Amino acid sequence: MTGLRIVPSRLWALLRPRQWDRDIDDEIAAHLAEATDEYVRQGLSLEDATAAARRSFGGVTQTKEVCRQVSSFMWLEDLARDLSYALRALRHSPAFVVAAAATLALAISTNTAMFSALDAVLLRPLPYRSPEQLAMVWTEDPTQNVREGRSALWDVEQWRSQSQSFADMATFDAVSTTLTGTEGAEQIVGASISPNLFSLLGIQPVQGRSFSTEEAEQRQRLVLISHRFWQARFGGSNDAIGATLELDGLPFQIIGVLPVGFQIAKLDADVWKPHTASEDRDSARSVRGGDTWFVVGRLRPAVTVAQAQVEMSAIARRLNDQLPAAERNRGISIVPLSVHMVGTESRLALWMLGGAVFLVLLIAAANVGSLSLARSVSRAREMAVRSALGASAGRIVRQLVTESILLALVSGLTGALLGVAGIRLIRTFGPGNLPRLTEMSLDLRVLGWTLAISLLAGILVGAAPAVATVRRSPSRYREEGGRSVSGGASARRIRRTLVVTEFALAIVLLVGAGLLVRSWWSVNNVDPGFRPERVLVMELSSPTNLSVPAQRIDLYHRTLEQIDAVPGVEDAGIIGDLFIANNREQSLTVERNDGAVSERMRLRRDEVSPDFFKAMGTPLLRGRFFSIGDGLDAPPVAIINDAMARQVWPGQDPVGKRLQLGPRDSNRPWYTVVGVVADMRRQGPEREPVPQMFESMAQSPPRSVDIVVRTSSPDPLMLAAALRTAVRRAEKNAPIYGIAPLEQQLGTYLAQRRFETSLLSGFSVVALLMAAVGIYGLMQFSIATRTREIGLRMAIGAQAGDIFRMIIGEGLALSLTGVALGLLGAWSLGRAGSSLVFGVTTSDPLTFTAVSLLLTAVATAACVFPARRATRVDPVVALRMT
């Protein structure tokens, strides 16, 4: 291995020429001085001694020149020779090159695409000024298990004035906004923000300006628009600045355009207005009431998140002391913005996928390494000749490594090109909940990674034949008499190790994929508490002029009547908001068998129409549904879900019991529970249902609602046009939007899981195929080199069946070793990934067994062909092969 030691010293000369020159100068000067000393001791004068020393040394400059040549030129020369030789060698075995390059290119391209995704989502800094200083500030309530709750403006103002760790804090929230214009009403995403948000983030509008605190306080109706909106509505023209937009029936003046792709946290809105622009915000200021704001803060320089957390916890305790008992127990939790953007689970999933493709790369490298080892054994004669001609082992190793690195670079180039396609695929089919996934591209960073893994693959591929070559000294080759090329005993040992490694890695991937597939299956078999098939969901906003509840009740009533009349509609119902994004907690006073108690709990409240549950297909467990009679004049009634019944009235019948929102002494109305329905998983199938309470829509009609329509058509979207017409017949100014099948909407909850599951399954299938090819190649090779041995066995009486069993047994032994090691690895890795599975444990025995059986079966199948070939060995021919 001397060749490897040369590289650093030469690199040193190449990289640090000046230092290298100084060293040589110093050494020669010391030599001359020592020589001069000796001549002086012999009695010469200093002058003569110096001259004599120079004479016996010879030309100083010439010496230096020769030294420089030795140190650098040879290196380049050798490299050039290695390269041209490698090219020649590779050209002579095109089949090997194509197989190896295709395998490596496949692995490298998946790694490139995956790294690009990791880079875009996790590694690249967020597009704000000093993004590491930004953090989300949440209100937490440990007693309610709320870690990341929104905060009241009152709290935020206290925090801003008291905190030393934060330079500033800003608030924001999404508001559903109706844009009215010449083409009719349209629903767009709006953002309501505090005026300091942009300056806190360090964001400048690309056109126009932002609003000032004064303007916000004067409640001026100003708005900034997104770049996307600017392009779509104004064609990117400067006329946009100063133009007026009618939002929720009020005129707003456009004063600025935000940069491309600007968003904060997960809020990506088209219009951004000051939070003072909407009414009924001031009322929230005085009390710590409706918690509705997201808060982002900028830490002062050099303040860590941990320090800020300590300070904010102290502030939270101080604030609690000033508040009534029911409002206490609040804490504050600080989460770095980057962590908030991509949750820990998504992070884990992305790293898991990144690790998985890396394993695929290792398997590919093992496979190609094993191939090139087989090739190196058949080239043993060539190597022996080279060695006999004076090439050192190091030189030959370098030759082999040059070949494999050249191979890997070709694969890397192909892989990068394929990677572009992979990137496009992920960008198109990636889950929507991963921020910035659309920004992934093949940039220099990604290309750098591609180059790095290509080189790594090259070294790994070259290592196996190199080790085998070093172990097989030329003298042994001579002793073996040249014919016993089969002698590659050490090569076979290395190949066995490689195959076992491939199997172990493949098992890890397969177990991971198996667990995700099982999770996918359980997620899709969770009873959501409703039947989503054949159901269409759409959103409806009531026109802003319908301010009296009775008017809205009337609108919804008429709308449902029109929808019910559409042919193909079975049931139609209305709910305030079908999907749950955030649960507020609530004080609640309930009557139990033994009297009234107050408590705080996380509770979801919605208003529903009488037929809502029928349209959803949610079963009634007790009591009754709402009826037409539960109107404004009737006593308030409520339906609760099973989770709430269990939590509030454990072991009692809730029907007929009363409850009141707010603490005991408040004078808010009492609701009578009239029914209990099954739990609906309205936060996606993976989340446990929360306590839910339903009020009659005819008693408190919301401003915008979701309409749920159960149709008789297997493709409910066929009815979309008819439904649109029906709604317009009821009220032409009510915008209806977001018509989609319920199954499709539920699908978005599963998008990330689908992404993970399909990618990991794909990777593991590739791994499985590579492992199969690996063991197939090894067995073919092993039989080809053992023809004599097999012939001998047959000559002394072995039957074809014995030979067949021997070969299959050998393959099985290898694959089982790999499987055992892999299962061990999968089992220990599994614990880290337990948050990624659903409905199974990460040591699920079924998955482990199934995957082991699968891999063993594939391995056996891959050995059948070589084994059959072995049985056809003709002993006479084989024994003559000497």
Place this chain on the structure above:
Amino acid sequence: MTPDKSDVLYGTLGLLVIKTLEALGPLHGYRIARRIEQISGDQLTLNQGTLYPALLKLEQLGWIASKWGKSESGRRVRIYSLTRAGRKQLQREEADWQRAASIVERFLKISEGAS
């Protein structure tokens, strides 16, 4: 390293260097040069400068190693020592030389007999 013509000279010199280092242990360049001259009974007048490219090459081959140190007179000098690979190489080369020498000797005897 593939030897070429200029290497032959270095190769011989290299053998002398590693033999010297084997016999005397770590030495700096001037000491190596003097030692070679002394052993050869001053029959071999070495152009001392040619020693340094040879040392460099031996180091690249991994047969010797070097580090900065102090000479007996306290000067900062590079001190060379034999590595394990170098020791093995020395054994090989000694054997090769002896074999080569004996072959040449036999040839000489044959030509004597023929004359």
